Amino acid sequence: MRAVLVGLGAVGARSARQLLSSTVVDGLLVLARRPHHVAPNIASLDGRGTVELAELSAEAFIRELPEAAVVLLAAPVTAPYAGLAVARGVPVVSVTDAPEDVRSLLALGGDARRHGVAVVAGAGMAPGLSCLLAAAAAEGMDELHEVHVATVGTGGPACARRRHAALRELVEEWRDGAWERKVASSGRELVWFPELGGADCYRTSRADPLLMAEAFPGLRRATTRAAASRRDRFTSWLPMLRPPHPEGAVGALRVEVRGRRQERASTVLLGANGRPALVAGTVAALAAELAAARLLKPGAGGLASLAPNPRELLAELSRRGVRTEVFEGAGPTPTS
């Protein structure tokens, strides 16, 4: 099967490596805005399949769709390209975390079901792995009430730019069946991440609550936060003062799920740590493989909605080197 990969940044390059080492994909077409910039990355791809590189344009994209088993969007070009692919019956996986992009992907749900394909919105670290962890934690509960996601770190330059914008955009949180608007960079909370320890986290504009509310009917609260320094928050309304690093350092994810189990209040804390681009690339590649093999439910949504068995995906991610962790020993959850 042949996959079309749009974008070959830090996450796209990791996804490409994973896809080429899989048994599902044997050919990869990479579409990039500036092919000469990513040509060295293409040369470093080793695997069992063939790799081609072309300049990204709507014409080139449409030309390749008849041969494509899946489209993986790892660049900020989500909605128009996803619509073109779904209209031709090709599944789509996007790593975007921007709420407006995710909303436009979710709007493709009707078309996706009609064509029997999956449109995975947010197949990165958060959303993506965060959705799978929330789904795995929710399986053990009788009632799910709250999901709170927090992250530290960024992947490549596009991810860093997106985080910079997310710290100033209006934030939407899910509360009692309605969206509440909050100011970004507010709501400080000390979050304890696996391996990295504590970090002050603040509200950020990311699509986790959107996908959680869609995946878990009856959910009362869904929030998302990101670790940020005073400088990050103070300068979020300015253009980035210096170019972002080619790739961020080790990051982490923490998902807190609250609900009721056997008539008692229950809280499960799951987390992951690793280089965000590597984790996101691995999650995206696995989602693309499953979508290409038509193993995801038809429709548009996050991995919590579309994966038939989230725990199986987490087990496969664990086999591929994504470290997930559980917080233990905090004692019983106080009755709420």
Next chain:
Amino acid sequence: MGDSSPNGAVRRRGANLRLLTRALVAVALAAMAAVVVRLRGTGGTPPHRGGWRELSTEDFVEPVEEP
């Protein structure tokens, strides 16, 4: 009727300027206070018990439950 002499006009302009300056100073002080409040805030407390344990592939055979 107000003072329509040239001196009256100068006095009115001076009073308007003072009002504008005071308003600007008030807005600037409020903005500074908001920035300080927003940048400081209150955090939380670190967990006193427990810790993270790495999950293996086998841990995902059964639903993940509260430890």
